[in-house]
Amino acid sequence: MSDTYYNPKDLKKFEDVGEFGPELAEKFFDYYGAVFEEGALSAREKALIALAVSHTVQCPYCIDAYTSESLEKGASEEQMMEAVHVASAIRGGSSLVHGVQMMNKTKDLSM
Amino acid sequence: MKSLKTLNHNLSDPAYQLHVLNNHSESLRQQPKFEEKLKDINLFPLRPTGIEIFQVNLGYMCNMTCKHCHVDAGPDRTEVMSKETLQHCLEALRHSDISTVDLTGGAPEMNPHFRWFLEEVSELGKDVIVRSNLTILTTAPKYQALPEFFAEHQVEVTCSLPFYNKSRTDRQRGEGTYDRSIKALKKLNDIGYGKEETELELNLVYNPAGAFLPGGQEGLENEFKRQLARKHDITFNNLFTITNLPISRYLNFLLESGNLDEYMDKLITSFNPAAAKGVMCRNTISVGWDGTLYDCDFNQMLEMPVEEDAPRHISEWNESELNSREIRINQHCFGCTAGAGSSCGGATT
Ligand code: SF4
Ligand code: SF4
Numbered sequence: 075m076s077d078t079y080y081n082p083k084d085l086k087k088f089e090d091v092g093e094f095g096p097e098l099a100e101k102f103f104d105y106y107g108a109v110f111e112e113g114a115l116s117a118r119e120k121a122l123i124a125l126a127v128s129h130t131v132q133c134p135y136c137i138d139a140y141t142s143e144s145l146e147k148g149a150s151e152e153q154m155m156e157a158v159h160v161a162s163a164i165r166g167g168s169s170l171v172h173g174v175q176m177m178n179k180t181k182d183l184s185m
Numbered sequence: 186m187k188s189l190k191t192l193n194h195n196l197s198d199p200a201y202q203l204h205v206l207n208n209h210s211e212s213l214r215q216q217p218k219f220e221e222k223l224k225d226i227n228l229f230p231l232r233p234t235g236i237e238i239f240q241v242n243l244g245y246m247c248n249m250t251c252k253h254c255h256v257d258a259g260p261d262r263t264e265v266m267s268k269e270t271l272q273h274c275l276e277a278l279r280h281s282d283i284s285t286v287d288l289t290g291g292a293p294e295m296n297p298h299f300r301w302f303l304e305e306v307s308e309l310g311k312d313v314i315v316r317s318n319l320t321i322l323t324t325a326p327k328y329q330a331l332p333e334f335f336a337e338h339q340v341e342v343t344c345s346l347p348f349y350n351k352s353r354t355d356r357q358r359g360e361g362t363y364d365r366s367i368k369a370l371k372k373l374n375d376i377g378y379g380k381e382e383t384e385l386e387l388n389l390v391y392n393p394a395g396a397f398l399p400g401g402q403e404g405l406e407n408e409f410k411r412q413l414a415r416k417h418d419i420t421f422n423n424l425f426t427i428t429n430l431p432i433s434r435y436l437n438f439l440l441e442s443g444n445l446d447e448y449m450d451k452l453i454t455s456f457n458p459a460a461a462k463g464v465m466c467r468n469t470i471s472v473g474w475d476g477t478l479y480d481c482d483f484n485q486m487l488e489m490p491v492e493e494d495a496p497r498h499i500s501e502w503n504e505s506e507l508n509s510r511e512i513r514i515n516q517h518c519f520g521c522t523a524g525a526g527s528s529c530g531g532a533t534t
Contacts (some may be wrong), residue, residue, distance in 0.1 A: 083372055116407070117400070147405075148408045150348070
């Protein structure tokens with residue numbers, strides 16, 4: 075048992091998650107593969123979206139994987155940082171926009 | 186920056202490089218050998234499919250010292266191909282149907298016999314490719330005049346540009362490289378290179394500025410075209426993506442940055458049988474600055490000449506014997522077979 079919850083080497087074991095349930099894992103990986111194929115969005119754009127989302131879900135495995143993937147697909151440092159800011163803006167904004175609910179409720183309760 | 190050779194660095198010894206690739210860590214010792222991978226797909230021993238490209242390394246002298254250089258080239262390197270050896274090359278070409286002559290270095294333009302040799306080769310009716318680092322075309326007046334000379338002889342110009350932005354390009358190839366490269370590209374465009382209406386072919390070579398693989402060639406080409414047109418109004422024909430092979434200065438980078446194990450692992454797990462079938466050593470011969478014959482430019486830098494039974498020097502040229510040789514391989518070869526494959530002409534699959 076490792077001393078930390080996250081071990082960089084575990085990223086490579088992702089494909090082994092089928093060990094405890096191959097059918098669903100296979101379905102997932104088929105879907106996953108199809109999602110990242112070149113489509114209406116380029117593979118580079120998809121890598122940048124994945125990079126942004128991985129910061130939102132704060133998954134170190136995904137940050138590791140999609141940093142490499144974005145570099146491989148030819149994204150620049152500026153583009154990668156902008157993607158992270160998009161994630162941050164949405165994260166921050168989504169908290170802030172709930173301030174409206176707080177304000178509504180406050181007004182409802184106030185004299 | 187000085188070359189590893191001038192620094193007397195232990196990685197300037199090719200035998201040591203091969204030792205590192207095979208034994209540096211437990212992980213490297215446990216990796217499958219390239220030979221085994223070829224055996225698995227019935228491709229061992231690896232043999233030529235027939236020489237189509239005659240690659241001449243005109244010398245290791247270069248005006249730059251890029252961090253990833255597999256040649257360990259630089260202004261401090263003095264190895265330059267002599268006129269006598271160049272004459273042997275012409276003799277070999279005269280008696281061969283080889284269609285393409287690929288001039289490389291270092292900076293091939295810095296060889297004092299460069300113009301003469303190029304003229305002789307094009308008179309033989311061969312297609313000529315010059316591998317230019319671009320910045321050389323912005324230095325002394327004699328180099329600045331080369332684009333017109335290239336156009337006159339319908340030479341294909343294949344230039345390195347690691348990235349479409351300044352920071353990443355300069356980090357790999359030295360401060361000021363990007364601006365000078367853009368200047369040279371504009372000049373080439375101005376005289377008709379890379380334009381649809383001319384036959385003057387201008388290709389760019391992309392190689393990753395770090396320990397990662399090149400992504401899809403087509404996607405990168407589109408992005409380079411878009412960005413270079415948008416920022417500088419530059420056009421070009423094709424982008425060739427090349428994987429960095431773990432030798433010489435790039436190997437030094439991998440070791441110093443602690444990326445060697447992971448990079449080798451990535452190359453090996455991305456082994457692609459289709460790419461293995463199309464490795465460039467199967468249709469290319471590489472002539473070293475002193476006339477020694479190699480299976481490829483990488484084997485040249487690792488001082489692995491063609492196998493003993495084959496003619497080993499350009500003065501002993503015998504094409505049919507060379508065509509039946511066994512290609513020499515080692516762990517660096519995984520760089521040619523990862524993913525979409527890598528060769529001087531880009532992806533191979
Ligand atoms: S990579 Fe090319 S331009 Fe850079 S030092 Fe090596 S030979 Fe010269
Ligand atoms: S490194 Fe040279 S010998 Fe090895 S596969 Fe590549 S081209 Fe062939």
